[in-house]
Amino acid sequence: MNDLSVQIGKVLWKNPVSVASGTFGCAEEMSEIMDIGKLGAIFAKGLTLKPRSGNPPQRIIETPAGMLNAIGLQNVGVDEFIKNKIPFLANFDVPVYANISGNSEHEYSELAKKLDGSGIAGIEINVSCPNVKKGGMAFGLDPDLVASVTRSVRKSTELDVIVKLSPNVTDISLMAKRAEQEGADAVSLVNTFMGLAIDINQRRPYLANNTGGLSGPAIRPIAVRMVWEVYNSVSIPIIGMGGIVDTDSALEFIIAGATALSVGTGTFYDPLSTVKIVKGINQYFEENNYKKIIELVGSLVFN
Amino acid sequence: MLIRSCKIINNSPLSENIYSMTFECLEIAGKFKPGQFVTVGISACGIQRLKRPFSIARCKDECVTILYQCVGLNTRALSECTAGMILDVTGPLGNGFKVEHNSNALLISGGVGAASLLALAEELLARGNSEVKLLFGARSANDLALRDFFAEIGLDVFVATDDGSEGLHGYVTELLDDYLMKNKQPDIIYACGPKPMLKEISSQALVKGIESQFCLEAYMACGLGVCMGCAQKIVHDGEEEYLRVCKEGPVFFAKNICWD
Ligand SMILES: Cc1cc2nc3c(=O)[nH]c(=O)nc-3n(C[C@H](O)[C@H](O)[C@H](O)COP(=O)(O)OP(=O)(O)OC[C@H]3O[C@@H](n4cnc5c(N)ncnc54)[C@H](O)[C@@H]3O)c2cc1C
Ligand SMILES: Cc1cc2nc3c(=O)[nH]c(=O)nc-3n(C[C@H](O)[C@H](O)[C@H](O)COP(=O)(O)O)c2cc1C
Ligand code: FES
Numbered sequence: 300m301n302d303l304s305v306q307i308g309k310v311l312w313k314n315p316v317s318v319a320s321g322t323f324g325c326a327e328e329m330s331e332i333m334d335i336g337k338l339g340a341i342f343a344k345g346l347t348l349k350p351r352s353g354n355p356p357q358r359i360i361e362t363p364a365g366m367l368n369a370i371g372l373q374n375v376g377v378d379e380f381i382k383n384k385i386p387f388l389a390n391f392d393v394p395v396y397a398n399i400s401g402n403s404e405h406e407y408s409e410l411a412k413k414l415d416g417s418g419i420a421g422i423e424i425n426v427s428c429p430n431v432k433k434g435g436m437a438f439g440l441d442p443d444l445v446a447s448v449t450r451s452v453r454k455s456t457e458l459d460v461i462v463k464l465s466p467n468v469t470d471i472s473l474m475a476k477r478a479e480q481e482g483a484d485a486v487s488l489v490n491t492f493m494g495l496a497i498d499i500n501q502r503r504p505y506l507a508n509n510t511g512g513l514s515g516p517a518i519r520p521i522a523v524r525m526v527w528e529v530y531n532s533v534s535i536p537i538i539g540m541g542g543i544v545d546t547d548s549a550l551e552f553i554i555a556g557a558t559a560l561s562v563g564t565g566t567f568y569d570p571l572s573t574v575k576i577v578k579g580i581n582q583y584f585e586e587n588n589y590k591k592i593i594e595l596v597g598s599l600v601f602n
Numbered sequence: 603m604l605i606r607s608c609k610i611i612n613n614s615p616l617s618e619n620i621y622s623m624t625f626e627c628l629e630i631a632g633k634f635k636p637g638q639f640v641t642v643g644i645s646a647c648g649i650q651r652l653k654r655p656f657s658i659a660r661c662k663d664e665c666v667t668i669l670y671q672c673v674g675l676n677t678r679a680l681s682e683c684t685a686g687m688i689l690d691v692t693g694p695l696g697n698g699f700k701v702e703h704n705s706n707a708l709l710i711s712g713g714v715g716a717a718s719l720l721a722l723a724e725e726l727l728a729r730g731n732s733e734v735k736l737l738f739g740a741r742s743a744n745d746l747a748l749r750d751f752f753a754e755i756g757l758d759v760f761v762a763t764d765d766g767s768e769g770l771h772g773y774v775t776e777l778l779d780d781y782l783m784k785n786k787q788p789d790i791i792y793a794c795g796p797k798p799m800l801k802e803i804s805s806q807a808l809v810k811g812i813e814s815q816f817c818l819e820a821y822m823a824c825g826l827g828v829c830m831g832c833a834q835k836i837v838h839d840g841e842e843e844y845l846r847v848c849k850e851g852p853v854f855f856a857k858n859i860c861w862d
């Protein structure tokens with residue numbers, strides 16, 4: 300195996316392949332069917348200060364080359380996460396990131412304070428969840444709010460801070476720049492695109508929440524384009540995602556400028572896709588004589 | 603929970619749109635419990651779609667059989683697969699039925715829900731429960747393909763059809779009414795079918811004080827317990843909570859299910 304390690308902020312990942320928040324739980328179930336230790340990093344299920352029961356069903360609908368979801372951030376709350384999930388996640392020698400959502404700047408900084416020193420590698424700020432009524436994505440759509448949330452989390456923790464950007468904006472690189480200015484160690488993109496799927500027989504949306512977030516291969520070309528734009532605007536590392544299902548799609552993101560990547564919906568198509576991608580990237584390195592991931596990052600030859 | 607590539611042994615129509623598919627999988631066949639399910643993906647056939655859940659209807663000779671109805675894209679694609687093709691299969695998933703040594707079990711199915719009760723019926727009989735009966739609801743006489751599986755293993759089957767083309771003219775819940783009036787009260791009801799049917803059975807069973815276990819359906823994305831997509835509101839430790847049909851289910855005690 301080649302050295303596929305990448306540096307994200309203060310943390311060294313053994314390879315660039317991670318799992319996206321909300322698509323891997325807290326690794327308990329997945330540990331039954333795969334070797335978690337093979338992952339570059341884990342982004343745990345989105346957390347809020349208090350437990351959340353989530354949206355009523357139906358929460359999922361498959362769409363062409365992807366799916367819409369409106370889970371509504373069902374989660375056990377940060378205290379339970381620290382008490383019962385982190386000890387399990389710590390078993391694998393893989394950096395773990397908590398993904399946090401709040402209704403106010405204050406909630407974000409409270410979450411960060413609680414997680415500081417809890418044994419995780421860093422905090423991913425979710426300013427882009429489209430499925431909760433208050434807060435959530437509202438923060439991700441306004442550059443000043445992205446900046447102020449980043450600032451208050453930055454002040455509340457020594458841990459690495461990653462800002463997860465919403466793609467539901469006109470200029471995503473502006474959001475990335477503001478996050479960088481406020482001290483983010485990295486940005487991750489993209490979260491899901493707001494979408495609507497209609498049951499024509501009932502003339503109603505399939506999802507009880509009406510709208511949901513679109514993920515999967517359907518969004519990949521837009522996500523790759525956004526990674527390229529952000530790569531040209533900031534100098535902090537990018538964690539790229541959106542429709543990665545195999546080695547080729549993973550490499551697209553790295554060539555566009557991502558230092559690392561996350562697989563979300565790809566895990567649903569094939570629970571073992573992440574380990575296959577690690578192997579595939581290794582093979583690509585051998586065939587093309589690359590030595591370090593960083594040689595490839597942003598190596599896109601633009602026409 | 604295992605992930606396997608499984609070879610299709612047989613995939614054939616039982617009626618216009620109900621199919622029986624058998625694939626090889628020694629490990630799943632060896633460890634499943636009635637009520638559990640598999641998720642089946644057709645990406646090996648060149649189509650990338652979410653894996654879809656199907657009850658394990660029967661396991662025999664290292665093979666797993668599912669009985670499914672064509673309702674949309676995935677099931678139609680599945681129906682076009684042929685023997686020798688490879689499927690992505692994950693299973694066995696979820697918690698099955700809790701089987702007690704009761705002598706008097708009543709099974710109730712609506713439509714293709716019968717698929718999840720077949721293995722249970724076989725197990726009940728194998729455990730020496732002689733008085734196992736099935737109330738089988740279907741739209742019409744053309745939709746009775748699955749009934750024959752139960753008749754073959756020696757179950758008494760009572761039929762209700764929506765259009766009256768066979769058996770009682772009406773819903774299976776009316777058949778239940780009728781059955782409870784004329785027969786000894788069952789110790790337990792096991793049921794699978796559309797939600798409105800289950801809700802009605804639940805209230806009838808509650809009035810009579812009959813314990814009931816239902817196999818529920820939910821739209822699923824992962825089937826593994828990680829996406830929280832398959833939520834069903836359930837009373838759990840005295841509180842209403844969204845549980846995962848793919849993990850804590852698909853079988854729940856009827857008294858704990860919160861109907862919307
Ligand atoms: C635990 C479990 C066990 C199941 N066992 C069986 C079985 O043994 N035999 C069988 O024929 N079917 C079974 N189902 C239902 C089966 O999974 C769906 O019919 C299938 O996923 C439909 O896929 P499709 O792409 O063909 O249809 P789609 O195009 O996705 O949908 C067509 C129609 O079916 C509805 N539908 C889709 N998925 C589901 C679902 N999971 N539950 C209820 N309605 C759905 C849609 O709302 C739509 O109206 C089971 C479902 C669950 C959750
Ligand atoms: C079911 C589901 C749940 C998700 N939950 C979260 C979450 O809690 N927090 C978050 O930041 N992103 C969440 N996401 C977004 C993913 O992390 C990812 O950004 C997005 O799905 C795009 O990647 P993909 O196309 O590989 O899935 C969720 C996505 C899905 C499909
Ligand atoms: S389908 Fe993903 S948790 Fe049940």
